[in-house]
Amino acid sequence: MSLKFGMLGLLSKWEATGYDIKKEFDSFMSIFWHTHLSQIYPELNKLEKENLIESRMILQEGKPDKKLYSITDAGKKELSHWLEKPPETPNVKDSFLMQAFFMDNLSAKDVLFQLKHYQKQREARLEKLKQTLYEQWQQIKEKNKLTTRLLMSSAVLKRGLEQEAEYIEWCKRTIVLVETFEHVWDSKLDNDGTTTIDEVKDIFYEYFDIEDEESLKN
Amino acid sequence: MSLKFGMLGLLSKWEATGYDIKKEFDSFMSIFWHTHLSQIYPELNKLEKENLIESRMILQEGKPDKKLYSITDAGKKELSHWLEKPPETPNVKDSFLMQAFFMDNLSAKDVLFQLKHYQKQREARLEKLKQTLYEQWQQIKEKNKLTTRLLMSSAVLKRGLEQEAEYIEWCKRTIVLVETFEHVWDSKLDNDGTTTIDEVKDIFYEYFDIEDEESLKN
DNA sequence: AAATGCATGTAATTGGTTACATGATTTC
DNA sequence: GAAATCATGTAACCAATTACATGCATTT
Numbered sequence A, B: 001m002s003l004k005f006g007m008l009g010l011l012s013k014w015e016a017t018g019y020d021i022k023k024e025f026d027s028f029m030s031i032f033w034h035t036h037l038s039q040i041y042p043e044l045n046k047l048e049k050e051n052l053i054e055s056r057m058i059l060q061e062g063k064p065d066k067k068l069y070s071i072t073d074a075g076k077k078e079l080s081h082w083l084e085k086p087p088e089t090p091n092v093k094d095s096f097l098m099q100a101f102f103m104d105n106l107s108a109k110d111v112l113f114q115l116k117h118y119q120k121q122r123e124a125r126l127e128k129l130k131q132t133l134y135e136q137w138q139q140i141k142e143k144n145k146l147t148t149r150l151l152m153s154s155a156v157l158k159r160g161l162e163q164e165a166e167y168i169e170w171c172k173r174t175i176v177l178v179e180t181f182e183h184v185w186d187s188k189l190d191n192d193g194t195t196t197i198d199e200v201k202d203i204f205y206e207y208f209d210i211e212d213e214e215s216l217k218n
Numbered sequence C: 001a002a003a004t005g006c007a008t009g010t011a012a013t014t015g016g017t018t019a020c021a022t023g024a025t026t027t028c
Numbered sequence D: 001g002a003a004a005t006c007a008t009g010t011a012a013c014c015a016a017t018t019a020c021a022t023g024c025a026t027t028t
Helices: A002-011 A018-026 A037-049 A073-084 A094-102 A108-143 A148-180 A195-208 A213-217 B002-011 B018-026 B037-049 B074-082 B095-101 B109-145 B149-178 B198-207 B213-217
Strands: A051-060 A066-071 B053-058 B066-071
Touching: A002 A018, A002 A037, A002 A051, A002 A066, A002 A073, A002 B095, A018 A037, A018 A066, A037 A051, A037 A066, A037 B037, A066 A073, A073 B109, A094 A108, A094 B002, A094 B095, A094 B149, A094 B198, A108 B074, A108 B198, A148 A195, A148 B095, A148 B149, A195 B053, A195 B109, A195 B149, B002 B018, B002 B037, B002 B053, B002 B066, B002 B074, B018 B037, B018 B066, B037 B053, B037 B066, B074 B095, B095 B109
Parallel strands: none
Antiparallel strands: A051 A066, B053 B066
């Protein structure tokens, strides 16, 4: 359902082609959604049939002709209605965390490799977003005005930046945690892969940012 | 693809029924995945046909009979292979952030309502996870040993707790941000919904945690 | 010569959600 | 008396991914 409103939302700001829409999803909107051209084009046709958007052909030279879409009044109404609806309960899907959850099946070496690999991927994402923040700020300065549009998109960008930064920090801390236990980890077969808590309590409390036993209860 | 490995992963620890698996997805694993019984049962049949899992019937009194599944050697191999594969590039889907991105179409009052509503949902999730952390800790203490299993699941739990806490903080800060501009927001029609940057630079820098212009460039 | 960008699509398949169907037992 | 728990499934539908298909212009 969200793709529909993502597209209507974009078309409520600018006229765009399917190709343009895809580029937005690949840049700024990658913070919260992703999609494929093969999903966008049929969806555009569907929305046009429902009279939520309309299109006109733009003939071009040297480039293929294109279909410019714009939102209709019915489309604007549909979008507003969605924006006013209570937000859906978040249903997370994070395949890396699922992998991590079962990584006790791997050697410490392999776990560290996976964590470092993933950290790099997140760092690449963060760099891309920082670039976007810089461009966003140039835009605000250039226009010398702050619109509600720029305010909300900045807030979303902030969330994206934060999320990446914190995931990276978690990777770093978890790498340290696994390294701390590396010697015990791989002697799994010898001692059943276990360590008594007295040995590890402090490390664990630090990792979890826990001060005392009592603070856990609420 | 992840559901398959989530199920294989679970069955690599314990024998379980489809119903048991669903309960895991609804509790701890809700940090990173969600699914439905109507997806689990066909998937179990598929995995059994592929000889990755096998089942035996348990006849019960007072309760319906059940099918207990366990992983096969082929299943364990398949799981290990997946765990060793380089993690997929994260493809986020966050319908609330999409909504937020287009909320300049709403009144400040409505935006605040949505942010507060969502904050509460995240707070509820956080409470549930804190409860899980407490239970997890009791488990470690009871057994008086830390297994690699408990180490990795704790790390994932930590990521879940963090993520919720930080989303809540973002909601709070964004509520303050919108409140700061509430008077300008709703006079949209009068002054085109704009404010010059000189008026807002400090507020923005604080929100973004930016010290100076230069630090933006990298 | 090969890859990328521009531009639009279809087809096949897999993944995910909602609704439907059953039925005993236990808890509120 | 109603709702929740235990337990397993099917059917219909919608969403998403991957592969296929075309073709010119520009960049590497």
